[in-house]
Amino acid sequence: MSGTASGTSGEPSPGAAWWFAFGTFTVLPVRAKAVDREVAGRGMAAAPAVGVVLGLAAAAVLLAAGALSGSRLLAAVLAVGALAWLTRALHLDGLADLADGLGSGRPPGQALDVMKRSDIGPFGVVTLVVALLVQVAALAALPGAPAVAALVAACASGRLAVTWA
Known part of the structure; x- marks a missing residue:
C-alpha cells in the first residue's frame, strides 16, 4: 500500500482528495485519513470547487x-x-x-x-x-x-x- 486511504486495490479512496481539499482550505475539521502525492495533487485540483462552496456559503x-x-x-x-x-x-x-x-x-x-x-x-x-x-x-x-x-x-x-x- 502507498499509505493512502484505500480499498483493496491499493488505489486512494475517491473521497480522500476531497477530504484533503476541504480540510486544507476551510475551517471544517475534516482530514483525509492518509495523504500521499496523488491525494494531495487531486486535492489541489479540487481547490476551485471548494472555492465555489465557500463563495456560496458567503453568498448565503x-x-x-x-x-x-x-x-x-x-x-x-x-x-x-x-x-x-x-x-x-x-x-x-x-x-x-x-x-x-x-x-x-x-x-x-x-x-x-x-x-x-x-x-x-x-x-x-x-x-x-x-x-x-x-x-x-x-x-x-x-x-x-x-x-x-x-x-x-x-x-x-x-x-x-x-x-x-
Missing part, C-alpha cells in the same frame, strides 16, 4: 443579512467576515506577513524573518484594513445576483491560483 450570509437588515453594507461586512472565518483567515494572514516583510525595508533574508514571525506589524495591519475595506465596499456596491456571482467567482478563482501554482 450576504443574502440573509441583507434581507434581515435591509443594509447592503452590513450584509457585505458579514459576508466578508464569514468568508474570513470559513477559511481560517489564511489568505489574510499571508497578506499581512507579506506586507510586513516588504514594508520592513530590510534585506531579503531579514525580511523573510519578519514574515515568519507570528505577530503582525503596522504594514500588515494597514494592508489588512485596506484590503477588507475594498472587499466590503466592492461587495456592498453590487445588488443581489451580481454580488453572489462576484463572491463565487472570486472564491473559485482565488483557489484556482493554488491549482495553477
Whole structure:
C-alpha cells in the first residue's frame, strides 16, 4: 500500500482528495485519513470547487443579512467576515506577513524573518484594513445576483491560483 486511504486495490479512496481539499482550505475539521502525492495533487485540483462552496456559503450570509437588515453594507461586512472565518483567515494572514516583510525595508533574508514571525506589524495591519475595506465596499456596491456571482467567482478563482501554482 502507498499509505493512502484505500480499498483493496491499493488505489486512494475517491473521497480522500476531497477530504484533503476541504480540510486544507476551510475551517471544517475534516482530514483525509492518509495523504500521499496523488491525494494531495487531486486535492489541489479540487481547490476551485471548494472555492465555489465557500463563495456560496458567503453568498448565503450576504443574502440573509441583507434581507434581515435591509443594509447592503452590513450584509457585505458579514459576508466578508464569514468568508474570513470559513477559511481560517489564511489568505489574510499571508497578506499581512507579506506586507510586513516588504514594508520592513530590510534585506531579503531579514525580511523573510519578519514574515515568519507570528505577530503582525503596522504594514500588515494597514494592508489588512485596506484590503477588507475594498472587499466590503466592492461587495456592498453590487445588488443581489451580481454580488453572489462576484463572491463565487472570486472564491473559485482565488483557489484556482493554488491549482495553477
